[in-house]
Amino acid sequence: MKKKVVAATLLGAAMAMTVASVSFAGDKLTLVLRGGSYADSMQPAIDQFAKDNDVEIEVLPLEFDDLHSKIALDAANKEGAYDLCMVDGSWMAEFTQNNVLANLSELGYSFDDDIIPATTAICKNGDDIYLAPYFGNVTVLLYNKQLVEDAGYKPEDIDSFADLKDIAQKTHDAGKNGFLIRGGSGDNIVSDFIPHLLAYGGWVVDDNNQPTVDTDEFKAAFTEYQDLFALGDTMDKDDIVAAIDNGDAALAIGWPGWYVPTEDSNGGYIPIPTKATDDGEEYKTSMYGTWTIGIPANSTHKDLALKLLEYVMSPEVQLASVENGGVPCRYSCLQNEDVLAKYPQYEAVCKALENGVYRPVISQWAQFTEILGTEMDGVLQGGDMNDGLASAQEQLTELMSE
Amino acid sequence: MASTQRKKTAAHGFALKMITPTVVILAVLTLYPLIFTLIYSFTNYNYLQGADRAKFIALDNYVKILKNNYFRRAMWNTIRFTVLAVFFEMLFGLLLAIFIKSLRWGQKIMRTLVLLPYLLPAVTVALSFRMMLSQNYGIVNQVLTAMHLPVYNWFMDKHTAFNSILLIDIWQNVPFVFLLLYASMLSIPKDQYEAAMVDGAGWIRQHFYVTIPNLGPSLALCAMLRVIDTFRLFEKVNILTGGGPAGTTSTITQFLYNNGIKSLKFGYGSAGAIIMTILVLIFSSIYVKKAVS
Numbered sequence: 305m306k307k308k309v310v311a312a313t314l315l316g317a318a319m320a321m322t323v324a325s326v327s328f329a330g331d332k333l334t335l336v337l338r339g340g341s342y343a344d345s346m347q348p349a350i351d352q353f354a355k356d357n358d359v360e361i362e363v364l365p366l367e368f369d370d371l372h373s374k375i376a377l378d379a380a381n382k383e384g385a386y387d388l389c390m391v392d393g394s395w396m397a398e399f400t401q402n403n404v405l406a407n408l409s410e411l412g413y414s415f416d417d418d419i420i421p422a423t424t425a426i427c428k429n430g431d432d433i434y435l436a437p438y439f440g441n442v443t444v445l446l447y448n449k450q451l452v453e454d455a456g457y458k459p460e461d462i463d464s465f466a467d468l469k470d471i472a473q474k475t476h477d478a479g480k481n482g483f484l485i486r487g488g489s490g491d492n493i494v495s496d497f498i499p500h501l502l503a504y505g506g507w508v509v510d511d512n513n514q515p516t517v518d519t520d521e522f523k524a525a526f527t528e529y530q531d532l533f534a535l536g537d538t539m540d541k542d543d544i545v546a547a548i549d550n551g552d553a554a555l556a557i558g559w560p561g562w563y564v565p566t567e568d569s570n571g572g573y574i575p576i577p578t579k580a581t582d583d584g585e586e587y588k589t590s591m592y593g594t595w596t597i598g599i600p601a602n603s604t605h606k607d608l609a610l611k612l613l614e615y616v617m618s619p620e621v622q623l624a625s626v627e628n629g630g631v632p633c634r635y636s637c638l639q640n641e642d643v644l645a646k647y648p649q650y651e652a653v654c655k656a657l658e659n660g661v662y663r664p665v666i667s668q669w670a671q672f673t674e675i676l677g678t679e680m681d682g683v684l685q686g687g688d689m690n691d692g693l694a695s696a697q698e699q700l701t702e703l704m705s706e
Numbered sequence: 707m708a709s710t711q712r713k714k715t716a717a718h719g720f721a722l723k724m725i726t727p728t729v730v731i732l733a734v735l736t737l738y739p740l741i742f743t744l745i746y747s748f749t750n751y752n753y754l755q756g757a758d759r760a761k762f763i764a765l766d767n768y769v770k771i772l773k774n775n776y777f778r779r780a781m782w783n784t785i786r787f788t789v790l791a792v793f794f795e796m797l798f799g800l801l802l803a804i805f806i807k808s809l810r811w812g813q814k815i816m817r818t819l820v821l822l823p824y825l826l827p828a829v830t831v832a833l834s835f836r837m838m839l840s841q842n843y844g845i846v847n848q849v850l851t852a853m854h855l856p857v858y859n860w861f862m863d864k865h866t867a868f869n870s871i872l873l874i875d876i877w878q879n880v881p882f883v884f885l886l887l888y889a890s891m892l893s894i895p896k897d898q899y900e901a902a903m904v905d906g907a908g909w910i911r912q913h914f915y916v917t918i919p920n921l922g923p924s925l926a927l928c929a930m931l932r933v934i935d936t937f938r939l940f941e942k943v944n945i946l947t948g949g950g951p952a953g954t955t956s957t958i959t960q961f962l963y964n965n966g967i968k969s970l971k972f973g974y975g976s977a978g979a980i981i982m983t984i985l986v987l988i989f990s991s992i993y994v995k996k997a998v999s
Contacts, residue, residue, distance in 0.1 A: 489948035682952040
């Protein structure tokens with residue numbers, strides 16, 4: 305019996321040593337990531353990992369819709385083309401329902417205490433982890449320092465949407481754009497509007513995921529949104545960033561991934577005000593757009609992909625990503641004194657990441673925003689608000705009943 | 707007699723053998739996808755859920771898509787865009803061809819210069835115009851401002867977005883029409899012009915009674931090709947407006963992308979694709995008839 309125990313122990317030890325010394329040399333990983341600052345912030349870490357492990361890594365940086373399609377289309381293959389993918393939180397429901405992603409908990413991955421807990425909620429299905437929060441994208445208030453000062457405000461004094469309107473009005477009176485709203489696709493418009501809706505205590509769906517877009521709260525928020533639009537203009541994201549930075553506009557809702565200001569920049573960002581009026585009720589108003597990373601269920605290199613995932617999620621690598629425009633979801637990075645000295649806006653990002661709101665976890669979200677955004681755009685372009693929202697409500701109810 | 711018949715049969719058999727590979731390749735590359743699109747259009751096929759879970763739902767997709775206000779608007783936008791774009795492309799292409807052919811020197815350089823826009827990928831053109839017409843740093847608005855003229859939010863205002871994309875499309879595709887018509891013009895016998903001159907026809911009458919009648923089949927072919935291509939307009943709309951503002955620039959392909967491809971509802975998207983194919987066939991058949999006649 306003793307001999308058997310000793311033999312089993314030796315066998316176990318030998319196996320453990322074999323696993324520990326597994327070499328991935330010569331293997332190739334294919335990563336499909338969101339293009340722009342999201343992929344750029346990861347690139348140095350990827351290069352270092354490839355060098356350290358003697359592996360080849362191919363990176364495919366893609367646009368939002370293209371990334372979604374590529375991951376989904378590849379999911380049907382028995383052996384997937386991708387080993388690590390970037391996933392938007394709004395795709396989580398659709399992907400988990402259809403077994404697109406590997407269960408990271410089963411692969412041995414777990415979160416540490418340094419990761420902001422609220423950012424991990426979208427990464428789990430039950431207790432199982434499917435994704436890791438890589439890039440802490442969350443809506444923030446972009447502002448031009450000079451124009452806000454000219455309006456008689458300090459950034460820290462802006463604590464309600466009434467303040468935003470006041471600044472926008474004064475800037476508009478001075479011949480500049482007071483507030484910019486984001487135009488383009490339905491998803492852009494809805495994402496841009498949601499913080500306003502949250503400040504008025506509204507939401508786009510109820511507890512049963514039925515649409516709630518024809519409500520008093522929605523109409524109040526939308527009226528305020530239209531008022532702000534009248535004091536500014538509608539632009540795409542590149543123009544919004546340029547306008548804020550060059551002093552053509554005072555305020556806009558934006559994302560950290562769009563713009564990385566330094567202490568000396570003309571623009572900056574702060575948390576979105578949490579109440580509609582100075583004496584109004586406070587709500588969570590920042591919306592998460594966190595870019596997470598996961599491993600496709602059909603990846604043929606799961607072990608190596610997990611090793612890479614753990615590497616890019618490590619505190620050291622996340623801290624280093626800040627210099628490349630990264631926005632970590634870690635306290636150790638966002639509260640780092642050196643980081644804050646150079647990029648003071650990370651304090652705002654940290655607060656927003658602690659108190660954000662996720663988009664509804666529904667598989668119809670892409671169509672939901674398309675319908676709602678188109679109707680809202682129609683109203684912004686001169687249509688009747690009651691008709692537009694009633695039409696949106698009717699179509700969304702039909703969509704959610706499918 | 708029997709020998710002649712045998713020869714004919716052998717020749718017929720040989721011809722069949724020769725065209726069989728082409729027919730097979732065409733069937734695989736063209737008919738197969740078309741048939742599958744048609745079959746999927748009668749199902750609720752969702753790509754992520756898999757084809758094995760797709761159910762036959764008869765005409766539900768067609769009913770649903772034709773009742774959809776956004777699709778109807780996209781269809782109307784597409785037809786309006788196609789009619790306007792093809793008309794102006796044909797008109798400017800023809801005028802350009804006549805103008806360049808009338809040049810005594812510099813024809814070759816002009817031909818090359820005029821062709822340049824057509825050589826650019828649609829994505830590059832869209833991105834270039836997005837920069838030029840940017841409300842913030844675009845050169846067009848800066849020039850207008852310098853001239854004290856009103857500036858516009860070209861792609862975000864419902865009054866200008868459609869026409870902006872239309873102009874860009876015309877700018878890019880006039881060279882195609884020019885090239886086809888110019889090549890066709892070179893084959894018109896000179897003596898027809900000389901005869902017209904002897905009869906006292908001026909410059910306008912020469913082109914009206916000699917050039918245009920000679921270009922008839924080329925004009926029809928050109929129009930048909932442009933209709934087919936314009937009906938599939940996607941990149942410019944997707945990059946510049948995403949179908950907005952308020953759906954004023956949405957096209958059928960943009961609708962299918964948003965509602966079929968992005969949401970992976972391939973059954974629904976297939977129904978839209980079949981409707982679009984039928985519309986293109988109807989439109990292009992007018993020109994085919996003209997070309998054949």
